Amino acid sequence: xxxxxxxxxxxxxxxxxxxxxxxxxxxxxxxxxxxxxxxxxxxxxxxxxxxxxxxxxxxxxxxxxxxxxxxxxxxxxxxxxxxxxxxxxxxxxxxxxxxxxxxxxxxxxxxxxxxxxxxxxxxxxxxxxxxxxxxxxxxxxxxxxxxxxxxxxxxxxxxxxxxxxxxxxxxxxxxxxxxxxxxxxxxxxxxxxxxxxxxxxxxxxxxxxxxxxxxxxxxxxxxxxxxxxxxxxxxxxxxxxxxxxxxxxxxxxxxxxxxxxxxxxxxxxxxxxx
Numbered sequence: 422x423x424x425x426x427x428x429x430x431x432x433x434x435x436x437x438x439x440x441x442x443x444x445x446x447x448x449x450x451x452x453x454x455x456x457x458x459x460x461x462x463x464x465x466x467x468x469x470x471x472x473x474x475x476x477x478x479x480x481x482x483x484x485x486x487x488x489x490x491x492x493x494x495x496x497x498x499x500x501x502x503x504x505x506x507x508x509x510x511x512x513x514x515x516x517x518x519x520x521x522x523x524x525x526x527x528x529x530x531x532x533x534x535x536x537x538x539x540x541x542x543x544x545x546x547x548x549x550x551x552x553x554x555x556x557x558x559x560x561x562x563x564x565x566x567x568x569x570x571x572x573x574x575x576x577x578x579x580x581x582x583x584x585x586x587x588x589x590x591x592x593x594x595x596x597x598x599x600x601x602x603x604x605x606x607x608x609x610x611x612x613x614x615x616x617x618x619x620x621x622x623x624x625x626x627x628x629x630x631x632x633x634x635x636x637x638x639x640x641x642x643x644x645x646x647x648x649x650x651x652x653x654x655x656x657x658x659x660x661x662x663x664x665x666x667x668x669x670x671x672x673x674x675x676x677x678x679x680x681x682x683x684x685x686x687x688x689x690x691x692x693x694x695x
Contacts, residue, residue, distance in 0.1 A: 427573070430576070431470040432468060432578065433468070433470065433580050434464070435582050438586060439638060445638055445641060463625070467500070472544070474498040475495045479546055501561070502538065511587075512556065513549075513557055523589075560584050563645070563650055564581040565581035566580050567624045569655060570654065579624075611626060626677075653670060665691075677692055
């Protein structure tokens with residue numbers, strides 16, 4: 422562990438939701454194995470807050486978000502930007518409008534701006550101004566807050582949001598920061614993890630388990646709106662027998678008491694709530 426823990430970088434991630442034929446589904450992307458964070462894992466679209474996400478005048482172009490502070494506003498803006506960058510879904514409206522932009526306009530915006538945004542050649546503020554748009558930050562519902570453990574050399578202060586997938590927009594992985602993508606039920610993703618089909622990190626598994634309590638997008642959004650978000654600083658404890666336990670705040674609302682460890686036969690990590 423470093424003598425002084427690395428300061429975690431503010432980041433946003435989005436659980437994009439839709440109602441499928443067999444229940445609610447969540448969109449996920451697979452990270453390349455050579456990335457320095459979450460390599461090879463199935464994750465939600467997301468990333469760190471960029472400087473342009475803090476642009477002051479974007480407050481007036483972020484939808485009816487209410488009286489939130491500048492830090493949380495930048496997290497909302499980053500969430501919208503990352504969703505567009507990583508899966509081509511844009512939560513935005515024509516400036517001053519109430520309806521989301523038409524789905525058939527998104528491919529043109531994708532072709533003009535998505536690559537430049539991903540390469541940090543432009544900021545989201547430039548696209549919003551040039552295209553006369555408002556970000557639909559009000560569609561995001563605050564869902565979870567996890568901070569990377571202090572012993573890690575790379576740390577993120579990650580804020581999770583739920584968002585309904587806009588009708589008609591097609592979510593696809595970017596082919597650079599992610600190599601594959603899928604829509605699946607929360608339980609389906611967890612089953613694939615146990616079966617060795619995909620790898621998911623501990624926070625992902627916990628948030629999927631919590632999401633699985635809802636059957637529809639509307640139910641998930643309303644449930645999240647009524648729940649308090651409690652910060653989780655990831656911690657592990659080893660028992661005398663060498664077993665590993667994960668520690669969660671008891672008031673964080675994760676009703677989960679073990680997490681599978683597919684790397685070992687019948688392996689699992691016990692979850693302690695305190």
